[in-house]
Amino acid sequence: MITVPKGTKDLLPxxxxxxxxxxxxAREVAALFNAKEIRTPTFEHTEAFLRGVGETTDIVNKxxxxxxxxxxxxxTLKPEGTAGVAxxxxxxxLYAGAFPSKLYYLTQCFRYERPxxxxxxxxxxxxxxxxxxxxxxxDAEVILFAKTFLDKLNVGxxxxxxxxxxxxxxxxxxxxxxxxxLAEKKDSLCDLCKERLNTNPMRILDCKNPDCKEIVRGAxxxxxxxxxxxxxxxxxxxxxxxxxxxxxxxxxxxVRGLDYYTKTVFEFVSDSxxxxxxxxxxxxxxGLIEEFGGGKVPGVGFAVGIERLLLLLESSGASIxxxxxLTFYLAPMGEEERKVAFRIVADLRKAEINxxxxxxxxxxKAQFKYADKLKAKFVGVLGSDEMQKGIIKIKExxxxxxxxxxxxxxxxxLKKV
Ligand code: ATP
Ligand code: MG
Numbered sequence: 001m002i003t004v005p006k007g008t009k010d011l012l013p014x015x016x017x018x019x020x021x022x023x024x025x026a027r028e029v030a031a032l033f034n035a036k037e038i039r040t041p042t043f044e045h046t047e048a049f050l051r052g053v054g055e056t057t058d059i060v061n062k063x064x065x066x067x068x069x070x071x072x073x074x075x076t077l078k079p080e081g082t083a084g085v086a087x088x089x090x091x092x093x094l095y096a097g098a099f100p101s102k103l104y105y106l107t108q109c110f111r112y113e114r115p116x117x118x119x120x121x122x123x124x125x126x127x128x129x130x131x132x133x134x135x136x137x138x139d140a141e142v143i144l145f146a147k148t149f150l151d152k153l154n155v156g157x158x159x160x161x162x163x164x165x166x167x168x169x170x171x172x173x174x175x176x177x178x179x180x181x182l183a184e185k186k187d188s189l190c191d192l193c194k195e196r197l198n199t200n201p202m203r204i205l206d207c208k209n210p211d212c213k214e215i216v217r218g219a220x221x222x223x224x225x226x227x228x229x230x231x232x233x234x235x236x237x238x239x240x241x242x243x244x245x246x247x248x249x250x251x252x253x254x255v256r257g258l259d260y261y262t263k264t265v266f267e268f269v270s271d272s273x274x275x276x277x278x279x280x281x282x283x284x285x286x287g288l289i290e291e292f293g294g295g296k297v298p299g300v301g302f303a304v305g306i307e308r309l310l311l312l313l314e315s316s317g318a319s320i321x322x323x324x325x326l327t328f329y330l331a332p333m334g335e336e337e338r339k340v341a342f343r344i345v346a347d348l349r350k351a352e353i354n355x356x357x358x359x360x361x362x363x364x365k366a367q368f369k370y371a372d373k374l375k376a377k378f379v380g381v382l383g384s385d386e387m388q389k390g391i392i393k394i395k396e397x398x399x400x401x402x403x404x405x406x407x408x409x410x411x412x413x414l415k416k417v
Contacts, residue, residue, distance in 0.1 A: 007121025052083025118276030260287025
């Protein structure tokens, strides 16, 4: 038997309505915030992620699905959504529109990771990128967007953590202080962090290795190194959030430490689904568009992991509305009736009524059993007697009530139920 590749999952019919519900909610909230959808390819030139995600990240270092295509190009399956959006934004000259450009996406992502609950090799993200404004207002707006989405789904027990990682100038001073703090302990860092010490020391704070975690305890805090501009920006984000009633906890441990990530960073975290508790991560990236040759266009965004969101929804018992079951099942008694039934259900669908009939040659009893399984609201019976009179016998499955109706009145009747 051929099985799914490790770390991937089938989405089965009995679960797909949950995804549709999340996607529908995402699109509704996007509309409320006046964001437009953007879809970028599933794969990009590897270079896009080297630039757009950064060479000191776990993603680029360990997790990318990279291969050489038949034309000899290095191609990578997208590990996240932002780099493709930045590339598309520049390539298509989207700055020509009015700023801020509010974009959102729903996409699958690929990362070569050790699969566990909430951590897959193919997973899905709902993300936004708001481009063109450097105002603290748009940081708060993006955070409010994420919060509105999570609230609308009734995700309970989430905490919002925010931090500022400053600009290049603040970072320079901070990195010096961090290096000094780590100087004596650097031999005990993991190999990757030893490298990070030279390339991007702040990333060490985000390392998942327990030894590194222990070593950075008590390390200097970036917030103490912010320049006036970055400090004011952070204060303003906090005060806007508080004005909108959004509770946020400052956590200096949150870093998204690429050179072109700046100022605000944030995460929504749950402690009810174990280790993979971060459902949403985001922040400001004022240097990213420039990295793609697109000039000084600041940006801020977030991404929510849909699989983790679903785990959270299911663990918190939030209700996910189930799809409408079948409205009408028409059970023909024999071959002649089957032909007429086929035409009747075709007409019902033209009248926007969801209807089905038999294609398995089942007897009446078996058809009722089948209709019951489908949770059909009404079942109609069409025998030779009914055909002659031009009527249909109808049974409401929940009450057992039976009536007879002329075929010509069927659609009208079902429309009202
Ligand atoms: P983590 O620290 O858990 O590895 P991350 O920092 O790599 O997360 P981001 O790159 O910020 O995650 O991605 C945004 C969101 O996408 C995460 O908060 C999470 O919900 C989801 N996500 C990331 N990687 C995976 C994965 N391998 N499987 C499922 N969801 C994921
Ligand atoms: Mg990760």
